[in-house]
Structures are given as C-alpha cells and as structure tokens.
Amino acid sequence: MDSSGFRRVREAFEAALALPAEARVDAVRSALRDDPDLAREAERMLAAHATDERFLEPPSAETLVDLAHRHETHVVLQPGAHIGGFELVRPIGAGGMGEVWEARQESPARSVALKALRSGLGTERSRRRFEEESQVLARLSHPGIAKVLASGVLEGPEGGPPRPWFAMELIEGARPLTAFARELPLRRRLLLLREACVAVQHGHLRGVIHRDLKPDNCLVDLEGRVRVIDFGIARATGETDLSLTAGGELLGTLGYMSPEQVLGLSEGIDVRTDVHALGVLLYHLLTGRSPWISDSSSWTALAKEVCERDPEPPSRLVPSLSRELDWVTARAMAKEPDRRYASAQDLADELGRYLDHQPLHAGPPSATYAARKFVRRNRAWVVGGAVAATLLLLGSAGTGWGLYKSVERGRELEARGIELETERASAVAARADAEAARAQAEERLERAEMLNRFLNTMLRGANPLGVTTTTSSESTVGEMLDRAASEVMRAFPGQSVLEADTRLLIGLSYYGQGRYESAQEHIEGARQIFADLLPERAFEWVRASRLLATLRGRRGDHAAAAQDLLELRGLAHGYLDDTYPELAAIDSDLAWALQESGQLTESIPYAQAARDRFVEFGPEFSPMAATAASHLARATRVLGDDEATEAAYRSARELIVGAYGPLSVQAGVAASNLGTFLFGKGRNAEARELFEEAIAILQIELDGDHPTVATLLYNLGGAVYELGELEESERISIACLEMNERLWGPDHSETLDAVASLGLVQIELGQFDEASVNFERAAVGRSAQLGPDHRRTVYARARALEARGLADPGSAAAVDAAVELDELYQHCLEVSGPAASSTQTVAAAGLRLASGTARGNRDLWAERVIE
Structure with missing residues (x-):
C-alpha cells in the first residue's frame, strides 16, 4: 500500500468510527468501492478495533526500550569511552533516535553534548536521518541555534551496526522554554518566543524546516537566551528523497504537530508547519497548558483534535489576557497553512507589534481597532483629553448653583467648549493616523505574503546540505541564492519597494558568504529604487548606502569607503x-x-x-x-x-x-582582534593560541574560502614566525597565499601581502631564490597600486635584492644586487630623508647583504642604519 492508499484507508476508517457499529462496514465499503483491496484493509482495521480499542496506539516508551535492549548488538556507551576526540563523561538525556552524553573535547579543551544513534535503531533509514541531522545543523550559524562541532561514525563490533554521532555545544543549565517562563511576566514570555521565532527563521532562510519544535527542543540557557536544538527530523524545503519520510510516516511530537503533519501530507509541509508549532508554544506560554483537551496517550483522539478542533481562546482561560493574543494564536495555529503567518519572522514581527502597541495584522481591519491602538501608544495625551471632556460634562450638568453664578458658568462653558472643539479636532487627527497605520499594515502584509511566495518558490528543490544526488532539481543554498538573484527583478511586477527589500536581503546574503561583487550588484539596485522614494524610504536608502560604502572597503579601497561614509553621515543626519x-x-x-x-x-x-x-x-x-x-x-x-x-x-x-555564543563567527573575530593586539606587543604565544582558536571556530562556521579566515591565517603565520617555528610558518603562509589567490586573484593587495609574508619566511629558511621571486612579485604589484616610492613597495624591492644577492654570494648577481640597493638607498634619501622608514628599510637590507656576502661596504651600511 502506498502513502496515498494508506491515507484513504485511514480517512474511511476514522469516518466510520463516528457511526454506529452496525453501519461501519457498509460505510468503508462505500467510501472505497473503487478499490476492493483498500476496502478489505479498512474492514480488517474495523474488526481489530472491535476487539482492542488501542490497537492503533503507538508502543509505549517502556516497550521501545525493551525492544532496543533485546536487539542490541554493539557495545553500550559508558563514561570514559572515547569517540573521535571526545571522552564521554555522563549521560544527560535521550531523544527519539539518539542518546545524549556530556563529553569532554581534548583539543580545544571544552565540554560538549555528544549524540549517538540509539541502540536498536540501526536501520538504513534511521542512520540516514541521523546523519542528515548533523549535516543540517552544521549549515546553521545563529546564536539561537545550538552549533554542531564535529561528526563521525562509531564502528560497532563485528556484525553490529555502526553508530553515527555528532558533537554540539553543551547548553549549561538548560531548561525547557515553557518551564523557564512559567513565572515570568507576560512581556518577557513573549520576548522569549520572539527569540525562538528568529532562530527558526534563520533555518528557514537556509532551506531547513525543523518539524519538531516543542519545549524540550527550545531551551533557555543560564543567561536567559533561547537555544533551539534537535534537528533530528529537520528536512530541507523541497526535499525529494521520500525514503526519509516514506508512507506518510509521522515525524514529530503529536501535541505540537500541524494538521498536515498528522495527516502525513509530506508535500504540504513547508515553513508554515513550524509556524503552527510556534503557535502551540505561544498558547502554552500564555495559558500554562496545551491547547488540546485530549490525553496525549490517546493517539487517535489527540490527532483528531489537532486536525479538527479549534482551541479555546487563551483569554477565556486567562481573563487578564488581551483578545489580541487570541487573534495571534488563532492565526499561527490555523488548520489551513494559507491562513497562518507566512513565516516565523512574520510571527516574530506580529509579537513585536503587540509589544509596541501597534495594529496587528491578525486584528480586525477596522478604524476603531486602529484608533484604540493609537490611544494605547499615546496614553498620556489621550488620558488628559478624556479627563478634560469628562470635567466639561460634569460642569455643564451643574444647574442648581443660583442665578448669581450664571455669568461665571457661561464663561466656563465657553472655555470648555473651546477645549471640546480642540479635543474633537485631535480625535479626527488620531482617526486619520489610525487609518493610515491600517493601510500601511495591510500594504506590508501584502508585501510579506508576496515575499513568502517568492522565497518558497526559490527554496523548493533546494538541497542545503550540498550533497550530490540524482535529482537534478536539487541545489545547494548558494545555487538557490543565485537562482533567487536571477529571478528577483521580474518576480514583483509593479512592486518596486518589495523588489528593493528583496534585493537588499539577497545582497546581505551574498555579503555574509563573502561574495562581495554579487552583494554590491543587488544592494546598489535596491538603493537606486529607494533613492526614487526619498524621503519616505530614507531609512532603507541610508542603510543600503552604508552597506555599499562598507563593501567598497571590504574589497580593498578603505580610503574611498571612509570618504563615502563621511559624506553619508552628513546626509543621513538630515533624514533620520x-x-x-x-x-x-x-x-x-x-x-x-x-x-x-x-x-x-x-x-x-x-x-x-x-x-x-x-x-x-x-x-x-x-x-x-x-x-x-x-x-x-x-x-x-x-x-x-x-x-x-x-x-x-x-x-x-x-x-x-x-x-x-562562544563558537560563533563573531566570537572568532573577537579572539582574532585580541590576538592581533597581543601579537603586536610581542606576546606571541598568547596570540598564537587566540589565532588558532579563531580559525578552529571559523572553519566550522564558514564554508570554503572566506576573507576572514585568510586574514587569520596571515596573522597566525606571523605569530608562529616570531616564535621561531619557521617550517610551520611557511606551511601556514602558503595556505594563506593560496586562499587569497582564490578569493581575490593574483594582484589584489591582500594577495601581495601574503606573497611578501611568504618571502620573509623563505629568507629565514635560506630559500633565497624563492624569496627573491616572491618579493619581486610583491614589489611589482605594490608599485602598480601604491606607486614606486611607497614604503611598502620599497620594502618589497629591497628584500628582493637582498634575497637575490644572498642566493649566490660569490656571483656577479650578488654584486649587482649590492649596487642596486645602493642606488635605491640614494633615491629614498633624496625623496624621503635619512630617517624615513623606506630609507631605513633599504639600509637594513644592504647591511644584511654585506654581512652575508661581503658584497658592499658593511661599515658604510651600518653607518646608514639609524639606531
């Protein structure tokens, strides 16, 4: 029976259960009359149901554990065991597919969480899904998502199944989201859920749906930050390898599943499935209980409720809650995906609007509602007006004071009448503001839905793991981004603002990948659109302009970037x-x-x-x-x-x-910055440790070649050189040069710096011919970029001549090198003076050449060097 047949049998069976017992067989025969085989399956299910009402219930946890132990064929994990570079310390939990241990990594020394495939689950499908979990997690880099550090396979004994494993951040003192938030104020609870939404959105934008969001997978660490874990059943959007979810297989936790998950509709599962789970989490955070009434142990009753019943509005269970939160939960948990928020970010934004007292997208589109929100945002002004109006009415009602007060009363009424007209005018203005806010909200909602359709189209068929498959429609996230970039300009006809917003998003994604040329193209396109909409879209224009200026610096033109930013600063303060x-x-x-x-x-x-x-x-x-x-x-x-x-x-x-977090890209860069400072102060051992730590982090976080990693290799090579480990410094310098050449090409300033750095190490190693070639290459490139008299050009030229002479001390080439160094010194002396860095660079090179080859006047060169 295929998955569609199974769904038909199940639907007929469940519909029949609602009928009297004597009518059930006829009902399934009628529903499945076009397929006698399916009808017979449904009849057998009815017969089994008549003898044991729990026959469709899943096995208990105890049964599963018993089966696992019964079929155990490999060594049980235990404290002290070593897996990869990790030593197991103690068990800390178990999930649906794996055992989780606290482990200690040997290098760098740190505690981690290590997850290994559960005993008894060594099937091919389970192993593949478990391995996919580690690969999916390794692609995600966000402070709200626990990061994978390493993965591998633990071989079992002869005849036993292998156990895939991966190590990830250990979240110390972690507590499930709902347990942590139980006693917190409402605002703090909502802010925590917003954090979870933003982390989930990070996965969505990289083509990954979680599919099992629940309190145990949304933890809060000791610092009060939400950390999403356990992508054990995460799938790529557009996944086509149905062997991982065959036959309508249910993956997830039933109480947090969406209706399409419960029904096994794999083709209907997209980012809105996670939105539904986030809605269930929100309901729990608001009310302290599940939205479902049925006992979680009754699978059929709970599944029916998830698919058919709308939960009780939270405000009926907790009267102090605003009805607006009823609207948010209802939309997030809508049975039909099209009625839910289009993305996790949309839900996060909606919660932000509620917290900021802005009109909600889920709220009724009425001027009265928008006006109420205006009152909430401007409480002090409105309350003052209401008090004035109330006093006016009370004053007007006082008619028993006597004739002698009538004149005074008339003056008071006149004054209050003026106040009333003022209040009326203000109310009209408030209504107009509210109407404008509602129209703006509707416009943004329409743009968000168009953007979601575009992203879902682009993500469909993406393979975020970059694994080679036989399905030609799959692509890596990088390819998906390229496809989105090629489609964006015709994806939003008549919606220039939405096109600009999307192009800015694509540009930022390219920026994050270090693909600066592609980033510049799309950010520039967005800025041009925003420029035509000034001053209304001043913020977006300023942001795009800042990014373009910074990109100019990232591509090597720092002085021009500084000038662009200085000019932008003046303009921006005029707009913002x-x-x-x-x-x-x-x-x-x-x-x-x-x-x-x-x-x-x-x-x-x-x-x-x-x-x-x-x-x-x-x-x-x-x-x-x-x-x-x-x-x-x-x-x-x-x-x-x-x-x-x-x-x-x-x-x-x-x-x-x-x-x-300690394993983020930003933490790696911070370690590099501190290391660079210590390196400059001669604390080379400390600097080296920091550089190595930064590289270890960033090589996990960043895929392939990246400018930041190249810079770190350059710094590490220098620290190792100063520590006297020349062979290791040469190895690092070669790796740095090769990466820069791949990133920037042969003539970029970063590449030329790496060339000169390698030349320096080669001189110290006595590889004079190689050093001469590299320094000459650096001199030619720097002369073209900086001019022949720039100190960096002179440095490379002087070291090239020094290396040429040292390569063969007794040759004519050594004499020529000494002569050319003297000519270069005289030129620098004339242009810059004797104390200039370029002049002194040449003097030092001449002294080294004379000392090593007896070519040139050593005493003269020594006199030229200023101590």
Missing part, C-alpha cells in the same frame, strides 16, 4: 533623528574604514560615539556595541595605553561571546 541605530552603525563602519586606511586617531570619536549610542539602545544592540568597542580598542592603541587597550579588547570579546 538620533533614535535610529543606523546612524550609530555609520559611525562604527566609518571608524573601521578610517582605521583600515591608516587614520587611527581620526577614528576614535566615531568609534566612541557608536559604542555609547549602541549601549544606550539596550541589550538588544549589545553585538553592535561590542563591534564598536573593538574598533575603539584598536584605535586607543595609538595612545600608548596598553593596559587600557587590552582591557577594551577583552571587554569587547566578552560582549560578543555573550551576544552570539
């Missing part, structure tokens, strides 16, 4: 007020660009302003505050206060780890 964090972001990026172009002192006020503003905006902006603090720490180094600078770097690192 100080309540916009985007202004602080401009200052932060400007500080970075100035520093990259060598203007460290000039960057200090911008870094300071950005950090202070982000701190004022609150904890939500702590990641941006940490980034600005890093810029400030880098700049304060020019003041010579090493202690304060180190403290600033460490503080920035703590902020970043707190905001993103």
